[in-house]
Amino acid sequence: MTDQTVAPQNHFNASALLTIRESARTYQKLDLAYIAAGGAIVTAFKLSSSDIIEMTAQLWLAVVAIVVLLAYDTLLEKVIFLDWIASQQQSGKRLSSKIIISAISAQPMIHLIFIIVLVTGSLGYALGSHSAMQIYKGEAAIQVAVEHFRIKEKRLPNSIEELENKSPYTSQYFDLIGRSEIRIESTTDTVDKYRITFPGRDGKIGTPDDETVTAAIDLTKMYEKMRASKKED
Known part of the structure; x- marks a missing residue:
């Protein structure tokens, strides 16, 4: 076959x-x-x-x-x-x-x-x-810590480390944003006027994407509004 x-x-x-x-x-x-x-x-x-x-x-x-x-x-x-x-x-x-x-x-x-x-x-x-929301939350927390330090000590902190010692909860946010790049400065002779500069996406101070916050800007309210809008979405 x-x-x-x-x-x-x-x-x-x-x-x-x-x-x-x-x-x-x-x-x-x-x-x-x-x-x-x-x-x-x-x-x-x-x-x-x-x-x-x-x-x-x-x-x-x-x-x-x-x-x-x-x-x-x-x-x-x-x-x-x-x-x-x-x-x-x-x-x-x-x-x-x-x-x-x-x-x-x-x-x-x-x-x-x-x-x-x-x-x-x-x-x-x-x-x-x-991650962006966490950074916004951290910036708001740092501003609150500066406000509390100013009210209690009647002056602005001399360094990030001094602020961190008074408000240990800010450590995680300093590490997230970049502690070496954050600037806390007095804008006038009175301590209730200050300027906080946060680095932008490039993580460096002195570039166009820096974020500057003054005493007139309440980051906590801005963060809460942003968070609420996210929940509504």
Whole structure:
């Protein structure tokens, strides 16, 4: 008895193409779910048109990625449908099964990469936002400590270390912001007038992004308002 080798098929039959097309349509629906989720976020957070424009500008890569995904999935579904029509017409202009397999194999991987990048970026943004809030909280706490020191000692602290000794809870905030870069200075001869300079994102004093606070600015109230707005969101 001789072994008979079955010749590999170069094209999918009509039934297989219909199954593959349904699979491709699933990813189209997933693309629409991404867009719907974005719309739900806009609605839930009651974002204004300016907020939407700002968010789109910051997340433009994600917007482009969703457009690319939708275009790829729509095109793939269309190509499979046209190949199904060609199979019904017994046309010789058919796509190779290898090409279709390669295209549908890439589909889930593209979506997986998109989701991983989106989740990673979202977590990074959330952590950055939390870190910024902690810095705002720390600046407010340091200002309160300066006020308490001024009221009790009738003068401003001569150094960060002296202020820290009187208010030990500020240590964590000095370490977070950068103790060596914080400046506490008197703006006039009276001790109730002072200026606190915090380093900006670059962590250095003497650059354009420095943050200056005077006695007329209540950082605690500003922080509480910011915190309340975050809760409302």
